[in-house]
Amino acid sequence: MAKRTIVSMPGDGIGRVVLEETIRVLNVAGFDAEYEEGDIGWEFWCKEGNPLPQRTIDLIEKHKIALFGAITSKPKDAAFEELAPELKEKGLVYSSPIVGLRQHFGLDICLRPCKSYIGNPLNFIRRGQGDSIEEPKVDVAIFRQNTEGLYGGVEWSNPPKQVYDALMTHKKFRDNFAWCSVEELSVSTRIFTKKYTERILRAAFDHAVKYGYKSVTVCEKPNVIRETSGMMYKMAQEMQKKDFPQIELWNTNIDAQMMWLTKNPETYGVIVAGNMFGDIVSDGFAGLIGGLGFACSAQFNPDSGIAVFEPTHGSAPKYADYPVSIVNPIAMIESACMMLDYINEFEIAKKIRKAVAEVIAEGKVRTYDMAKMTGRADVVEKGAASTSQMADAIIAKL
Numbered sequence: 001m002a003k004r005t006i007v008s009m010p011g012d013g014i015g016r017v018v019l020e021e022t023i024r025v026l027n028v029a030g031f032d033a034e035y036e037e038g039d040i041g042w043e044f045w046c047k048e049g050n051p052l053p054q055r056t057i058d059l060i061e062k063h064k065i066a067l068f069g070a071i072t073s074k075p076k077d078a079a080f081e082e083l084a085p086e087l088k089e090k091g092l093v094y095s096s097p098i099v100g101l102r103q104h105f106g107l108d109i110c111l112r113p114c115k116s117y118i119g120n121p122l123n124f125i126r127r128g129q130g131d132s133i134e135e136p137k138v139d140v141a142i143f144r145q146n147t148e149g150l151y152g153g154v155e156w157s158n159p160p161k162q163v164y165d166a167l168m169t170h171k172k173f174r175d176n177f178a179w180c181s182v183e184e185l186s187v188s189t190r191i192f193t194k195k196y197t198e199r200i201l202r203a204a205f206d207h208a209v210k211y212g213y214k215s216v217t218v219c220e221k222p223n224v225i226r227e228t229s230g231m232m233y234k235m236a237q238e239m240q241k242k243d244f245p246q247i248e249l250w251n252t253n254i255d256a257q258m259m260w261l262t263k264n265p266e267t268y269g270v271i272v273a274g275n276m277f278g279d280i281v282s283d284g285f286a287g288l289i290g291g292l293g294f295a296c297s298a299q300f301n302p303d304s305g306i307a308v309f310e311p312t313h314g315s316a317p318k319y320a321d322y323p324v325s326i327v328n329p330i331a332m333i334e335s336a337c338m339m340l341d342y343i344n345e346f347e348i349a350k351k352i353r354k355a356v357a358e359v360i361a362e363g364k365v366r367t368y369d370m371a372k373m374t375g376r377a378d379v380v381e382k383g384a385a386s387t388s389q390m391a392d393a394i395i396a397k398l
């Protein structure tokens with residue numbers, strides 16, 4: 001088979017380190033690929049006024065599959081301050097290259113699996129009967145609609161007249177908000193389309209079938225947010241009945257789900273939600289399996305096949321300049337395993353996950369987060385593994 005080309009986008013800060021270590025692991029595991037580096041992040045905003053240059057978009061368009069580390073973003077004023085002097089007159093406005101990628105390629109499906117590793121000292125534990133300590137095995141796959149909803153960006157402060165007039169046609173608005181002057185009004189919309197709601201639901205059900213989960217839970221708030229959450233749940237009911245009768249369909253409210261999270265996390269299988277609730281519930285579950293050092297994700301477009309795999313964490317600038325990197329590379333390595341699954345390299349993915357599981361179960365090599373230390377430059381002297389020592393340990397198991 002022809003050698004694959006993967007677009008590698010290290011980005012900023014610790015994104016650069018974790019991606020480099022991950023590629024080292026992929027190579028040793030026998031994944032035969034070439035990597036073409038795509039420019040993305042703060043450096044390119046400062047130098048070129050664009051954190052997501054067109055050449056990077058072209059690269060992804062060409063090769064379809066990308067591994068992404070993390071980027072730094074800063075508030076509008078700070079972003080302007082750091083622009084190269086010759087670019088300051090150009091009226092450039094910073095916008096997140098991650099959102100840019102999602103929008104440009106229509107990466108509407110976001111998958112964030114949260115699966116606990118046996119022996120991870122960061123696993124959630126709870127008190128059971130007779131004060132016993134229980135460590136529930138968490139294995140959920142969260143599907144988050146990635147392009148619509150509250151993060152769709154359709155919002156106003158001091159909305160224009162047509163928008164205000166349209167709002168006034170709604171009885172609830174007239175009854176409850178007409179007292180507020182338009183200048184003091186801010187509105188963010190929560191848009192769900194049938195097309196993309198159908199796609200995220202189908203992706204969730206398909207995943208349940210493919211990986212043997214018995215249930216799909218719609219985690220929204222249909223009793224209150226009747227139109228959008230209500231539409232998603234209704235469509236899920238129809239889809240389950242028609243196409244997935246073998247999968248159970250459950251329905252939870254996001255608020256209650258966050259409460260149940262610690263009560264019975266092992267009960268859930270696939271969870272599907274809109275953009276904002278998907279973001280919330282996936283962070284909640286990630287906390288049960290070790291937090292940012294373990295939280296991996298994929299974003300993809302089922303039509304074009306374009307997919308970007310990345311850890312959930314950011315660039316952690318405070319650790320970026322340590323002479324020896326201390327952060328946990330497992331979230332990035334797990335994201336790479338998701339990539340391998342996506343391109344049907346199941347055996348290599350399995351091999352890497354097994355190696356990671358062995359290192360964690362053995363408990364000899366632990367990054368500072370696993371060792372429950374405060375992140376500082378001296379943690380390695382104090383016995384925590386560095387980023388590359390963790391990668392070395394995984395490689396040794398391979």
Ligand code: NAI
Nearest residue numbers: 070071072073292293312313314315316317327328369375
């Ligand atoms: P962050 O995820 O970079 O770091 C938060 C804290 O989590 C760190 O200080 C560290 O204690 C811990 N942490 C993160 N990754 C870790 C790892 N691999 N191993 C061990 N500990 C880890 O989020 P923060 O500090 O809010 O944002 C820093 C920058 O990253 C900002 O500029 C932000 O905009 C950006 N960001 C980028 C994201 C992305 O590229 N996908 C996502 C989140 C934030």
Ligand code: MG
Nearest residue numbers: 279280283312
């Ligand atoms: Mg989040």
